[in-house]
Amino acid sequence: MKQALSSTKWGVWIALVVALAGIWLGHTFPIPGGPFTGAMIVTGAVNLWLGTLRDAPKWLQTASRAVLGLSIGASVTNETVQAIAASLAPVVIMIVLVTVLGIVAAWAISRYTRMRLPTALCGAAPGALPAMVTLSEDLGGESPVVATMHLIRLISILLIVPTLVTVSFAPQEAVAAAPVLEATTPFHPALSLALLVAAGLAAGFVARHFNLPAGDLLAPMFVAALMNPTWLQIAVFPNSLRLFSHWIIGMGVGVSINAKVLRDFKPFMVAGVLMTAFLITSGFALGWLLSVITEIDLLTAVIGCAPGGATPLIILAGELGADAQLVAAMHVSRMLILMVLLPVLIRGTARRLATGTAKPSVAEPLA
Numbered sequence: 001m002k003q004a005l006s007s008t009k010w011g012v013w014i015a016l017v018v019a020l021a022g023i024w025l026g027h028t029f030p031i032p033g034g035p036f037t038g039a040m041i042v043t044g045a046v047n048l049w050l051g052t053l054r055d056a057p058k059w060l061q062t063a064s065r066a067v068l069g070l071s072i073g074a075s076v077t078n079e080t081v082q083a084i085a086a087s088l089a090p091v092v093i094m095i096v097l098v099t100v101l102g103i104v105a106a107w108a109i110s111r112y113t114r115m116r117l118p119t120a121l122c123g124a125a126p127g128a129l130p131a132m133v134t135l136s137e138d139l140g141g142e143s144p145v146v147a148t149m150h151l152i153r154l155i156s157i158l159l160i161v162p163t164l165v166t167v168s169f170a171p172q173e174a175v176a177a178a179p180v181l182e183a184t185t186p187f188h189p190a191l192s193l194a195l196l197v198a199a200g201l202a203a204g205f206v207a208r209h210f211n212l213p214a215g216d217l218l219a220p221m222f223v224a225a226l227m228n229p230t231w232l233q234i235a236v237f238p239n240s241l242r243l244f245s246h247w248i249i250g251m252g253v254g255v256s257i258n259a260k261v262l263r264d265f266k267p268f269m270v271a272g273v274l275m276t277a278f279l280i281t282s283g284f285a286l287g288w289l290l291s292v293i294t295e296i297d298l299l300t301a302v303i304g305c306a307p308g309g310a311t312p313l314i315i316l317a318g319e320l321g322a323d324a325q326l327v328a329a330m331h332v333s334r335m336l337i338l339m340v341l342l343p344v345l346i347r348g349t350a351r352r353l354a355t356g357t358a359k360p361s362v363a364e365p366l367a
Contacts, residue, residue: 011054018053019043019251023243034319036246036312037162040155043254053255056248059205064248065311066204066220067241070196072314072324073224074237090294091326094286094305095334099341101282102126102307105275113271116141123149124275126283126307126334145272148265150309151256153276157308158253158316160280165299165320192232197241199223217311218332242318249311279307296326304330 019039025031026038047053055061106124110117118141122132132146187195200220207215228234265272287302294301300322303313310331317327 011052012056014050015043015047015053015251015255016056016247018046019247019254022250022254023247027243031162034162034246035243036250036315036319037158039247039250040158040254040312043251044155044257047255047258051258055252055255058208060248061252062204062208062216063201064245065216066201067197068245068249068311068315069204069217069220070200070224071237071242071245071318072328073200073221073226074196074228074234076225076229076325086295090290091296091304091330092333094290094301095330097286098126098283098305098307098334101286102279105278109271109275113268115145115268115271119145120275122146123272124279125150126279145265145268147256148261149268149272149275151253151261152265152272153279154253154308154312155257156276157280157306158312161303161306161316162320187232189234192234193238196224196227196232196234199227217314217328221328246315249315253309253312283307297322300326303327 019042022039022042023035024038025042026035031038031041043053056064102124103121106117106120109115109124110120115123122141123146125132132150186192200223203219203223204216207219212219283305284302287305288298290296290301290305291298296304299320300317303317303320303322304327306313310328313331314324314328316322318324
C-alpha cells in the first residue's frame with residue numbers, strides 16, 4: 001500500500017483529504033485550537049503511519065498564507081493601531097528577551113553536550129524554521145536536527161497552549177473580536193471580496209518571488225489594512241477563506257511529522273527536550289510579565305511570546321480569541337531580528353572557533 005502511495009502526486013492528494021477530515025473534526029468537535037489543530041494532528045498521525053504524505057505545492061502554500069494575511073489585515077481598526085503603538089516599548093523588550101533566552105539555551109546545550117554550536121543556535125531560535133535550517137547547512141550544522149527541534153517545539157506549543165487556555169481561561173476572558181465595519185462598500189459585496197482577494201494574492205506572490213521575509217503573509221496583510229477601511233469596507237471576512245488557510249497550513253505542519261524526523265532527533269533527545277521545555281516555560285513567563293506591565297491581555301501576551309512559528313501561532317491566536325494582529329506584529333518582528341542577528345552571531349562564533357583551533361597547529365612546529 002505504501003509503495004502505491006509513494007508518488008508525490010498521490011502523497012499531496014491524500015494529505016489534502018486527510019487534512020480536510022481534520023478540519024471537519026476540529027470544526028465539529030470541541031478540539032482545543034479548532035480546525036487548525038485538527039488538520040495538524042490528523043495529518044501528522046496518518047503520516048507517521050504511512051510516511052508518504054507530501055506538503056501542498058508552493059503556489060498553494062503561498063495562497064494560503066496570503067489569505068491568512070488578508071483575514072488579519074481586514075480586521076485592522078484605529079483602535080488596533082493605537083493598542084500596538086501604546087505597548088511598543090515593552091513588546092520590543094520582550095521580543096529581545098525571547099531571542100536572548102534562545103541564544104543562552106543554545107550556548108548551554110552546546111557547552112554541555114556534543115551538539116555543534118551552529119546547530120544549537122539555529123535550533124534554539126524562536127521561529128523562522130526555513131531560514132534557520134538553511135543557515136545551519138551553510139555553517140556546517142546538522143540541518144535535520146535543527147528542523148526537528150523546531151518542529152517538536154512548535155507542535156508542543158500548538159498542543160499545550162489550546163489545552164492551557166481551555167482549562168485556565170474563563171470564556172469571558174477571551175479578547176472580544178474587533179467591531180466589524182458598516183456594510184457601506186461601494187461595490188457588490190462579492191465584487192469587493194474578489195478585488196480584495198485578488199490584490200492580496202498578487203501582493204503575496206510578488207513578495208514570495210522576491211524572497212521577502214514572511215512577505216507572502218505580510219504583504220497581503222498590509223494590502224487589506226489599507227484597502228478595506230478606506231475603500232472596499234467589507235463588513236466580515238468569510239470564515240470559509242479562513243478555513244482554507246487553516247487547512248493548507250495545518251496540513252503543512254502535519255506532513256512534517258514522520259519517523260525520519262524522530263530518528264534524526266534521537267541522539268539529541270534529552271538536550272532537545274530540555275531546550276524545548278526551557279524555551280516554552282520562559283516564553284510563558286515573559287508573556288505573563290508582559291500582560292502585567294502593559295494593557296495587553298494575558299492570552300495575547302502568552303501566544304505572542306511563545307517561541308514557535310509565526311503563521312501557526314497567528315492562526316491559533318485567532319481561534320482562541322486573542323489579538324491576532326498584535327501576535328502577528330510580535331512574531332514577525334522577532335523573526336526579522338533573528339534573520340539579521342543570528343547569521344552575524346553564528347558566523348562570528350564560527351570564525352573565532354576556527355581561529356582558536358588553528359593556533360595550536362601553528363605553534364606545534366615551533367615547539
